[in-house]
Amino acid sequence: MNFFLQQLIxxxxxxxxYGLIAIGYVLIYNAWGVLNFAQGDMxxxxxxxxxxxxxxxxxxxxxxxxxxxxxxxxxxxLVEISAxxxxxxxxxxxxxxxxIGVGIFLRxxxxxxxGADPYPFPSVFGNTAVExxxxxxxxxxxxxxxxxxxxxxxxxxxxxxxxxGKSMRATAQDREAARLMGINVKRNMSITFIISSALGGFxxxxxxxxxxxxxxxxxxxxxxGFAGAxxxxxxxxxxxxxxxxxxxxxESFGAGYFSSSVQASISFGVLFLVLIFLPxxxxxxxxxxxx
Amino acid sequence: MKTFHxxxxxxxxxxxxxxxxxxxYWIPNNYYLQVANxxxxxxxxxxxxxxxxxxxxxxxxxxxxxxxxxxxxxAIVVTRLGWSVWVGFLLAGVVSSLFxxxxxxxxxxxxxxxxxxxTLAFGEITYQVFLNWTSIxxxxxxxxxxxxxxxxxxxxxxxxKYFYLILIVLVIVILLTRNLxxxxxxxxxxxxxxxxxxxxxxxxxVPKFKMIAFLIATFFAGVAGALYGHEVRYVSPESFxxxxxxxxxxxxxxxxxxxxxxxxxxxxxxTMLPEYxxxxxxxxxxxxxxxxxxxxxxxxxxxxxxxxWIDGLLSGTIKRGTHKKITEKVEDKNGHS
Amino acid sequence: MVILETKGIGIHFxxxxxxxxxxxxxxEGSISAIIGPNGAGKTTLFNLIAGFYTPTEGxxxxxxxxxxxxxxxERTYMGLARTFQNINLFRELSVMDNVLLGLHTKxxxxxxxxxxxxxxxxxxxxxxxxxxMETLEFLNLDHYVNEKAGSLAYGLQKxxxxxRAIVSHPTVLLLDEPASGLNTNDLETLSQGIVTIRxxxxxxxxxxxxxxxxxxxxxxxxxxxxxEKIADGDPGEICSNPEVIDAYLGKDEx
Ligand SMILES: Nc1ncnc2c1ncn2[C@@H]1O[C@H](COP(=O)(O)OP(=O)(O)OP(=O)(O)O)[C@@H](O)[C@H]1O
Ligand SMILES: [Mg+2]
Numbered sequence: 108m109n110f111f112l113q114q115l116i117x118x119x120x121x122x123x124x125y126g127l128i129a130i131g132y133v134l135i136y137n138a139w140g141v142l143n144f145a146q147g148d149m150x151x152x153x154x155x156x157x158x159x160x161x162x163x164x165x166x167x168x169x170x171x172x173x174x175x176x177x178x179x180x181x182x183x184x185l186v187e188i189s190a191x192x193x194x195x196x197x198x199x200x201x202x203x204x205x206x207i208g209v210g211i212f213l214r215x216x217x218x219x220x221x222g223a224d225p226y227p228f229p230s231v232f233g234n235t236a237v238e239x240x241x242x243x244x245x246x247x248x249x250x251x252x253x254x255x256x257x258x259x260x261x262x263x264x265x266x267x268x269x270x271x272g273k274s275m276r277a278t279a280q281d282r283e284a285a286r287l288m289g290i291n292v293k294r295n296m297s298i299t300f301i302i303s304s305a306l307g308g309f310x311x312x313x314x315x316x317x318x319x320x321x322x323x324x325x326x327x328x329x330x331x332g333f334a335g336a337x338x339x340x341x342x343x344x345x346x347x348x349x350x351x352x353x354x355x356x357x358e359s360f361g362a363g364y365f366s367s368s369v370q371a372s373i374s375f376g377v378l379f380l381v382l383i384f385l386p387x388x389x390x391x392x393x394x395x396x397x398x
Numbered sequence: 399m400k401t402f403h404x405x406x407x408x409x410x411x412x413x414x415x416x417x418x419x420x421x422x423y424w425i426p427n428n429y430y431l432q433v434a435n436x437x438x439x440x441x442x443x444x445x446x447x448x449x450x451x452x453x454x455x456x457x458x459x460x461x462x463x464x465x466x467x468x469x470x471x472x473a474i475v476v477t478r479l480g481w482s483v484w485v486g487f488l489l490a491g492v493v494s495s496l497f498x499x500x501x502x503x504x505x506x507x508x509x510x511x512x513x514x515x516x517t518l519a520f521g522e523i524t525y526q527v528f529l530n531w532t533s534i535x536x537x538x539x540x541x542x543x544x545x546x547x548x549x550x551x552x553x554x555x556x557x558x559k560y561f562y563l564i565l566i567v568l569v570i571v572i573l574l575t576r577n578l579x580x581x582x583x584x585x586x587x588x589x590x591x592x593x594x595x596x597x598x599x600x601x602x603x604v605p606k607f608k609m610i611a612f613l614i615a616t617f618f619a620g621v622a623g624a625l626y627g628h629e630v631r632y633v634s635p636e637s638f639x640x641x642x643x644x645x646x647x648x649x650x651x652x653x654x655x656x657x658x659x660x661x662x663x664x665x666x667x668x669t670m671l672p673e674y675x676x677x678x679x680x681x682x683x684x685x686x687x688x689x690x691x692x693x694x695x696x697x698x699x700x701x702x703x704x705x706x707w708i709d710g711l712l713s714g715t716i717k718r719g720t721h722k723k724i725t726e727k728v729e730d731k732n733g734h735s
Numbered sequence: 736m737v738i739l740e741t742k743g744i745g746i747h748f749x750x751x752x753x754x755x756x757x758x759x760x761x762x763e764g765s766i767s768a769i770i771g772p773n774g775a776g777k778t779t780l781f782n783l784i785a786g787f788y789t790p791t792e793g794x795x796x797x798x799x800x801x802x803x804x805x806x807x808x809e810r811t812y813m814g815l816a817r818t819f820q821n822i823n824l825f826r827e828l829s830v831m832d833n834v835l836l837g838l839h840t841k842x843x844x845x846x847x848x849x850x851x852x853x854x855x856x857x858x859x860x861x862x863x864x865x866x867x868m869e870t871l872e873f874l875n876l877d878h879y880v881n882e883k884a885g886s887l888a889y890g891l892q893k894x895x896x897x898x899r900a901i902v903s904h905p906t907v908l909l910l911d912e913p914a915s916g917l918n919t920n921d922l923e924t925l926s927q928g929i930v931t932i933r934x935x936x937x938x939x940x941x942x943x944x945x946x947x948x949x950x951x952x953x954x955x956x957x958x959x960x961x962x963e964k965i966a967d968g969d970p971g972e973i974c975s976n977p978e979v980i981d982a983y984l985g986k987d988e989x
Contacts, residue, residue: 142511144459193695200591203457203514204651204694211644212687219680326640330522333515372526375519382512383504574850581849581856582835582842585828589836592825599785599823600899601811601840610846 109241114363115356120248121317122355123255127310128332129339129347130259131303137279137342138299141202145186145210147329149304153179153311154320155217158226168231175312176305183304186213187297195296210325218322225319232316251313258309259348262302266344275299307332334374337381340388349389403714410713418565422558431557432629433673434666438564439625441665442571444649445658446618449575452656453584454611455591457514460521461646464494464616466528466638468623473541473633474534483547487624494620495613502612506605521643528635540634544627560629567625568662571618575658578614587611641683648686651693653700659709660702667701738763738938739815739907744783744793745962753779754962756792761907761955766929766939768949770973771959772982777942778820780959781909785817786810798906812840814906818896818913820942826885830876830895833884834867837899870902874928889916901932908932910941914948926952950974958982 128150135143156175160166166174190209194202232246266272278285278295286292310328318324331354339350354377362370381388425431443465450456471493472486481489497520505516528535535541546555547563578584586607589597594604627633645668653664672682693700737760745755754776761767769777782788784795786807794803802810816837825833842863844856871877874894879887884895893913900908914925926948933939943949949956950970957967960982966973973979 142515144514190691190695197694197698199511200451200455200457200655201694201698203511204647204655205691207459207644207647208651208687208690208694210687211641211648211690212684215641215680215683215687219684326522330519337512337515372523375523378519379504379516382508382516386508386512577852577856578846578850581846581860582839582844583846583849585832585836586839588828588832589825592827593823595787596819596823596825597836598787598807599811599817599819600836601808602836603806603808614846614850 110363112242114359116242116244116248117363118356118359119352120251120255120355121359122335122352123252123348124310124313124351125328125331125335125355126348126351127255127258127306128328129335129351130262130344131307132333132336133339133341133344133347134299134303134306136336138275138296139191139202141199141206142333143303144203144206144329145213146303146307147327147332148210148213148325149179149183149307150311150314150328150332151217151322151325152182152213152304153308154228154315154318154324155221155311156308157312157315158228158320161231162226162228172312176308179304179308179311180301182213183301183308184297186304187300191300192293192296195293210329214322214325221322223322225321228315228320230316247313247316254309254313255348258306259344262306263344271295271298330378331374334378334381338377338385338388343388346389353389400714403712407713410709422561428557430673431561433670435557435561435564435629436626437666437669438561438568439622439629439665440646440649440669441662442564442568442622442625443619443646444653444661444665445571445575446615446622447646447650448653448656448658448661449578449587449618450611450615451650452661453579453591454587454608456608456611457517458615459514459518459647460524460640460643461517461619462638462640462643463517463521463524464498464619465623465626465642465646466524466635467494467497468620469627469633469637470528470535470541470623471620472624473544473627476628477541477544483545483628486628487547487621490624491617491620494623495617498612498616499609502609506608506612521640525635525638525640528638535635538635540632542632544631544633546628546631557629564625564629567621571621572658572662583607583610644683645686648690651690651700654702654705655698655700657700657702657706659705660700663701663705736763737761738798739784739940740796741780741784742794742796744780744790744795746779746783746788746791752962754783754790754959757959757962757964759957759964759967761938761940763938764933764936765954766933766941766952768953768956769940769942769959770944770946770949770956775959776962777959778911779962781817781911781940781942785815785909811905815909816900816903816905816907817909818893818900818911820911820915822889822892822896824884824892824895824899826883828884829881830871830879830884830887831864831867831881833895834870834899834902835863837870837902838863838866839903841903867902870898873931874898890918890921893917897928897932901937904935905937907938907940910939910943912942912944914943914945922948 128146131146131149132143135146153175156178157171160171160174160178161168186209190205191202194205230247232250234245236243236245266276274285274290275295275298277288278290278292282292311324314328332351335351335354336347337350338353339346339348354374357377358370358373361373421434422431425434447458447461450458468490472483472490475481475489476483476486501516501520505513529537546553546560552559579588586597586602589600589602590604590607597604626637649664649668650661652668653662654660668686672678678685697703739761741757741759743756743758745757746753757780759780769780771777779788783790786805790803794801796802797810797813797815802813825836842859844859848856868877868880871880874897876891876894876898879891884892887895893916897910897913910929913929914922917925922945929939929941930952953970955967956970956973958965958973958979965982966976966979968976
């Protein structure tokens, strides 16, 4: 039983990060109608940003974190304005290819600058495990979960309560109508990309003590985030958090009860199973097409 | 001027063919000849991705997997089972199509985006299988000593001879693709890309024709993979990593989505160019990424668009004035719903 | 003989009853019209008949068969063709290719012979192209055969949609607002064209707001309002039906 709970906690804490990545996909998908194949690479950018700020520049964590987030936002904004904005009304094919191109660009740019070798990242939350009722909980688990859920909560408050958030939701629902209503669609698109980049970046920062920081981190994490988003129904923010956590828990049980090689293939397995049996995901609406 | 256009129209194909046939004599350096061969193999691969993505509008992100499956299939049946290389080529296409069939079954009903993701995952899984199924694929070490084909006792091992084999396959693939596009099947594929709702209204069984496109494309990709394996005589996982899928996508986009000459040019140029720009090293892929984005924004027709334009000028099919019959600006079809 | 019929058909989107409990039947060889104010559910009824939407209630019958569960493309194979209100052409393809696609159900060349240019394919292509040219001439589109569909003027695009739908000589043709956006001169041509199409043996169902077109060529008219059928009959009956006048004709025409 203890082992079960231990794996559950581990799974939830990883899953919270997958959820963050998944929400990045969903926000952009809803606003733009296309999957952002560069979303995983924003996770990688986040990991490198905190590496630069904390390890290379030696900033203390409390300063390094905001600096790194700022870097992610700026990069997200630059990508949006240079690669995606010119295609705002282009067909899906062109937009999809653009996101793939951006991913290739970012991944390899980082590889050229930092090399392909992994960088270790210090465990920033400390290694002293807390014992609660026979369960060993490392601070990383707690922080992942707290920050993950905290950000999702903040996001939903932002989207539901603020003027900008409301207009973003309107833009996501019907871009043409939003434009007619005088909503600044371009600005909202930028904000959407910045938020998604920041969320991806956050996940990358939290993940860096667990994984090595490496240019291909984005591909790995992108796949997991995507599987989570798909499981959650691709259009729903809470759905993708649930999807991400389910995936994290499944992975953790897979690793715990079988082997760690099982863990690696779980996200792919989930992906295919959802595609086959549950294309609308757990919380997604069945897409009704308009003729 | 009229006679010039006429001469051009009649002679262009022969000039092109003459150029292709004599290419090995233009490139005496064995190393660059090998690169040229590789360029043509990638031209075939790009053309097959184009059938899927350019004509049918189905984006496959892990397309290199089918090329890899082809390369491994042929290498395995030839080196382990001792089958003829020619059988290997054919089987490469068949096995590659077989996998696409299995992957297509659950995904063809779904929207294109899901298909893209499924192929991405499939690419990752395939790579892992190449890497880890050591007893069959040789793991990281790969399969060495993949033999060159022989043609009536003549070994095609020298690059200058293998060149012609690739050229023949390339020409066949070009002709088959062209015929396909000008047929009921090809038009159904184009219709799916353009407007799947209207395609259905025309009676097109959309999942079925997506599947046909997928099968044809992956067959060619598999054959291209086998051509590759028997050219370099060595097959190993690192030739089929994700970055290679990215490169093929770049070839298609730079060449021009939906253009046959563009695909060939894209495959060829993007294979040759890095060899001449070796000093760039890893920057190659950075440039590919940027080039994909830039071309998709500024010149979505790519090199193929340019070629077709020049061709149109030379052959006199583009004349000023005739093109602009259109006066009224047409509202976008999504304007009203 | 009734060729096409809906029985108690309906669909709701969330809370909105776009179409509810509609009985609608079409006589073979007739021209039937569906009229009604904006948002009455006319296009939705077409989408239900053509199979783009799955009804939440009721059934569709075509040629005496219950086709409610059939896919759209299967209905097209049975001889049901349509045009769209918001033009759905293959914009990047030529006029020729667009209309050739209209012959999809009438051709059967397989992918292999297509790629190999076998005689059966070449013959089929030749015959198809000939048929397309005839249809294009009928609709005065033959000059544009190599133009891209998306580059044509609006009126020509509407014609092209009709060409694409009739080239296969379907049993029933559904026209969704063929007259919208046309000027008065073209209206007369359109009306005559529709009659010619009917005389060639194609049953026509049209949705239309332009009353002069509807009244002059329709054999029967059904009136929808808020998703329900409020009346049907010949043009004379519809003109004098007080409920119809109240719901529709009384208001300004579009
Ligand atoms: N896919 C859909 N999802 C949600 N609502 C829909 C959908 N299709 C149609 N509707 C709604 O159903 C109602 C009927 O629409 P429909 O297009 O059938 O009207 P119409 O009679 O054709 O009107 P018009 O004369 O303007 O073309 C409208 O309120 C429309 O918004
Ligand atoms: Mg309508």
